[in-house]
Amino acid sequence: MSGLNAKTPFRYALNAASVAGLYLLLMALIRYRVLNRYQALMLIPIGFNIILAVSLNLSAGFLGQLPLGHAGFMSVGGYAAALLTMNLNMPANVELPIALVFGGFVAAGFGVLIGLPALRLKGDYLAIITLGFGEIIRVIILNLDFTGGAYGLKGIGRKTTVTWVYIFVVITLWTINALIRSRHGRAILSIREDEIAAEASGIPTTYYKVLAFSISAGFAGVAGGLYAHYLSILDPSAFGFMRSCEILVIVVLGGLGSIFGSVVSAAALTVLPEMLRGFAEYRMVIYSLLLIGVMIFKPSGLCGKYEFSLGNTLGGIQAGIRRRILKRGGGVNGSGS
Amino acid sequence: MAPVLDVSNLGIRFGGLQALDDFNIQVAGREIVGLIGPNGAGKTTVFNLLTNVYHPSGGGIKLTGLDTRGKPTHQVTRHGIARTFQNIRLFKSLSVIDNVKIALHNSMNYSVLAACLRLFSYWKQEKAAEKTALELLSMFDMEGSAEAPAGSLPYGAQRRLEIVRALATNPKVLLLDEPAAGMNPSETAELMRTIHDVRDKFGVSIILIEHDMSLVMGICERILVLNYGLIIAQGTPDEIRNNPLVIEAYLGSRKEA
Numbered sequence: 001m002s003g004l005n006a007k008t009p010f011r012y013a014l015n016a017a018s019v020a021g022l023y024l025l026l027m028a029l030i031r032y033r034v035l036n037r038y039q040a041l042m043l044i045p046i047g048f049n050i051i052l053a054v055s056l057n058l059s060a061g062f063l064g065q066l067p068l069g070h071a072g073f074m075s076v077g078g079y080a081a082a083l084l085t086m087n088l089n090m091p092a093n094v095e096l097p098i099a100l101v102f103g104g105f106v107a108a109g110f111g112v113l114i115g116l117p118a119l120r121l122k123g124d125y126l127a128i129i130t131l132g133f134g135e136i137i138r139v140i141i142l143n144l145d146f147t148g149g150a151y152g153l154k155g156i157g158r159k160t161t162v163t164w165v166y167i168f169v170v171i172t173l174w175t176i177n178a179l180i181r182s183r184h185g186r187a188i189l190s191i192r193e194d195e196i197a198a199e200a201s202g203i204p205t206t207y208y209k210v211l212a213f214s215i216s217a218g219f220a221g222v223a224g225g226l227y228a229h230y231l232s233i234l235d236p237s238a239f240g241f242m243r244s245c246e247i248l249v250i251v252v253l254g255g256l257g258s259i260f261g262s263v264v265s266a267a268a269l270t271v272l273p274e275m276l277r278g279f280a281e282y283r284m285v286i287y288s289l290l291l292i293g294v295m296i297f298k299p300s301g302l303c304g305k306y307e308f309s310l311g312n313t314l315g316g317i318q319a320g321i322r323r324r325i326l327k328r329g330g331g332v333n334g335s336g337s
Numbered sequence: 338m339a340p341v342l343d344v345s346n347l348g349i350r351f352g353g354l355q356a357l358d359d360f361n362i363q364v365a366g367r368e369i370v371g372l373i374g375p376n377g378a379g380k381t382t383v384f385n386l387l388t389n390v391y392h393p394s395g396g397g398i399k400l401t402g403l404d405t406r407g408k409p410t411h412q413v414t415r416h417g418i419a420r421t422f423q424n425i426r427l428f429k430s431l432s433v434i435d436n437v438k439i440a441l442h443n444s445m446n447y448s449v450l451a452a453c454l455r456l457f458s459y460w461k462q463e464k465a466a467e468k469t470a471l472e473l474l475s476m477f478d479m480e481g482s483a484e485a486p487a488g489s490l491p492y493g494a495q496r497r498l499e500i501v502r503a504l505a506t507n508p509k510v511l512l513l514d515e516p517a518a519g520m521n522p523s524e525t526a527e528l529m530r531t532i533h534d535v536r537d538k539f540g541v542s543i544i545l546i547e548h549d550m551s552l553v554m555g556i557c558e559r560i561l562v563l564n565y566g567l568i569i570a571q572g573t574p575d576e577i578r579n580n581p582l583v584i585e586a587y588l589g590s591r592k593e594a
Binding site for chain 2: 174178179182183184185186188189193194196197198199200201202204205211305
């Protein structure tokens with residue numbers, strides 16, 4: 001994890017270039033109709049599912065707790081963002097990022113409020129209490145006037161574009177990755193590994209638990225905002241326990257503690273049900289069998305704790321080529337002597 | 338010279354059990370004190386009280402004059418009491434160097450924002466931490482396995498890493514809970530040299546709990562004997578070796594037999 005070598009600036013440039021390159025590629029695929037309209041629209045749910053999964057991974061994979069109320073934070077962020085854009089009269093591309101950041105902060109605030117009491121518990125107890133809080137949030141939204149109650153919130157406006165989703169996915173990945181590889185991230189990891197030893201090493205464990213939990217909630221809120229402005233309507237029943245479970249399935253399948261795994265798994269599990277539409281009623285059966293299969297044959301998730309790094313991968317390829325050339329060179333020398 | 342650690346009348350009750358009573362100890366700078374006693378005598382309880390894992394029902398702890406009463410464990414560590422654990426508690430799936438860097442947490446002060454935005458303070462302090470961690474590891478001949486997961490180290494090296502991690506918090510007092518547990522005689526002899534080195538190089542005071550008498554007698558300048566939560570004897574290794582109360586606590590008295 002020590003990314004402190006001379007190649008660091010090169011790696012940052014490489015990553016920035018690949019992020020821009022991937023964006024241009026996606027845009028080109030949409031522009032030239034390689035992806036049809038429906039497939040292009042699928043990029044948006046893939047995007048907010050990536051944000052949801054990566055943010056849940058922060059508290060489930062890196063902090064090592066098991067919260068089951070992620071959909072609750074998503075709904076808080078979604079409603080906050082939607083209510084803001086509905087009351088602002090600005091161009092869509094100005095108010096959307098403001099609303100998303102606002103939604104994120106409101107959700108993070110709820111994360112602190114819920115995290116403080118909930119994080120006194122561990123494991124299955126924490127799962128149950130966060131599940132409870134998630135349901136409480138949903139029921140409160142259901143019974144408030146300004147959220148539209150059971151009718152839901154209508155006429156939010158479709159402001160979410162592939163570009164905005166892409167930008168916020170990149171921000172999420174950057175932030176959580178940068179956080180994990182810092183003294184704060186190490187503190188969070190140490191709590192997962194051994195809370196007593198962490199405290200004895202001078203880590204204020206309560207602070208870091210609440211911090212990780214609320215950052216996780218905040219990004220769920222951002223995803224909620226993207227979701228709200230994608231569907232244009234919000235309905236409290238969409239943020240039930242099942243939604244939290246779906247996100248947890250994505251994270252576990254991708255590998256607890258692997259950001260790369262969450263990204264791959266979020267994309268795969270968003271696309272898979274759509275691809276299986278041809279099988280009609282067997283769709284969910286196949287989906288479940290795939291999940292069971294992965295858990296049996298790779299219980300640590302598809303990627304375990306593996307993290308993809310473009311710099312390392314290219315470095316590996318480079319080293320491989322150099323070895324091969326050297327070997328050939330050595331052979332030539334050998335035959336010459 | 339004022340003692341580094343001054344503990345007076347420390348006691349704790351668990352329900353009806355007085356696990357520790359009237360515990361007094363003054364530890365001078367660079368002193369090595371042994372804490373021995375039969376199983377269940379309250380030795381680890383002393384460590385848990387000193388680090389505020391348990392809160393005492395009576396008495397006080399002063400660390401270089403500072404009252405640590407009511408402070409959370411991580412603050413006590415910050416003020417200068419570090420410990421190792423009887424059953425090794427490393428961050429097993431993290432690398433060796435990350436184990437040390439976690440303990441260096443409080444030697445850095447860049448904010449969450451500075452970390453996420455990769456500001457200058459992040460690079461500067463991370464570089465310094467990396468250097469300190471490698472220096473510490475190389476003092477214990479462990480720099481070669483810096484990137485290996487801590488859980489993959491051999492047993493003796495794991496014990497050493499626990500000591501390195503404790504030292505990384507820059508302590509004044511180091512508490513070692515059965516550092517020689519599970520070691521063979523040659524490993525124990527090496528550990529003895531290590532403990533001496535640690536005291537000399539880092540200038541810390543050390544309190545150690547140990548059942549291995551060769552280690553305790555060979556290294557400690559002063560020994561306290563606990564039995565049923567009470568100090569039954571204290572003195573130099575020679576005095577303890579010949580103290581009838583200590584022999585009775587360990588072996589039972591002649592009359593009962």
